[in-house]
Amino acid sequence: MLAIAAHPDDVEQTCGGTLIRMAEMGYRTGVLDLTAGDMGSRGTPEERVAESQTAARHLLLAWRGNQHMPDARLENTLTARMTLAVKIRELKPRVVILPYWEARHPDHYRASEIGFEACFLAGLKKLEEYSEPHRPQKILYSSLYADVKPSFIVDISAQFERRMAALLSYSSQYGAADAGGLFPDEPEIRERLGAIARFYGNLIGVRYGEPFVVKEAMRVDDIVAMPVRSI
Ligand SMILES: [Zn+2]
Numbered sequence: 602m603l604a605i606a607a608h609p610d611d612v613e614q615t616c617g618g619t620l621i622r623m624a625e626m627g628y629r630t631g632v633l634d635l636t637a638g639d640m641g642s643r644g645t646p647e648e649r650v651a652e653s654q655t656a657a658r659h660l661l662l663a664w665r666g667n668q669h670m671p672d673a674r675l676e677n678t679l680t681a682r683m684t685l686a687v688k689i690r691e692l693k694p695r696v697v698i699l700p701y702w703e704a705r706h707p708d709h710y711r712a713s714e715i716g717f718e719a720c721f722l723a724g725l726k727k728l729e730e731y732s733e734p735h736r737p738q739k740i741l742y743s744s745l746y747a748d749v750k751p752s753f754i755v756d757i758s759a760q761f762e763r764r765m766a767a768l769l770s771y772s773s774q775y776g777a778a779d780a781g782g783l784f785p786d787e788p789e790i791r792e793r794l795g796a797i798a799r800f801y802g803n804l805i806g807v808r809y810g811e812p813f814v815v816k817e818a819m820r821v822d823d824i825v826a827m828p829v830r831s832i
Pocket residue numbers: 607608611706709
């Protein structure tokens with residue numbers, strides 16, 4: 602499984618619990634951050650990447666990389682798509698998690714678009730001669746910050762604390778609160794992320810959850826075994 606995100610600390614807020622859960626089940630998981638947060642008000646890109654490697658250990662990732670694309674001005678260029686397609690061919694993920702395709706931050710929806718198009722390109726035989734074609738089987742969109750109905754929700758009740766520890770590894774971002782309130786302190790971030798995870802968990806009758814959207818229909822073989830009560 603490979604999660605592709607715009608910034609270090611994005612997956613820790615949106616799909617980190619799912620990555621932890623899949624790693625605990627024995628799957629090999631990875632994260633590719635497209636930028637190193639070089640436009641961030643706090644911390645240097647070097648600090649952000651170092652913090653993301655600490656977070657990777659909490660997330661039980663087998664691999665984490667950073668493409669060092671330009672933060673806050675991510676563009677869906679041919680170079681961006683091709684570089685990412687080659688990376689996808691190297692890593693050969695069966696499942697790719699992308700940000701949801703609509704978002705407030707332009708980097709988030711561009712990362713979604715670049716990610717989708719790179720997955721497509723990666724499967725083309727004649728793309729380039731140095732790597733084998735590979736196309737992921739499944740693309741999931743992480744929809745935690747999007748106001749849309751999820752296609753499904755993963756129960757991350759047992760993974761929530763570990764995900765929180767991963768997020769708090771970014772000490773340059775989540776240290777003491779500043780006057781403007783743009784950078785929340787630990788109690789604030791814990792309450793905020795706890796409330797969101799609790800909201801999604803509640804939709805499937807568990808404590809904490811992470812939502813995803815898929816564009817294709819979901820297949821069900823045993824209707825009787827379907828979880829989550831209707832009434
Ligand atoms: Zn972000």
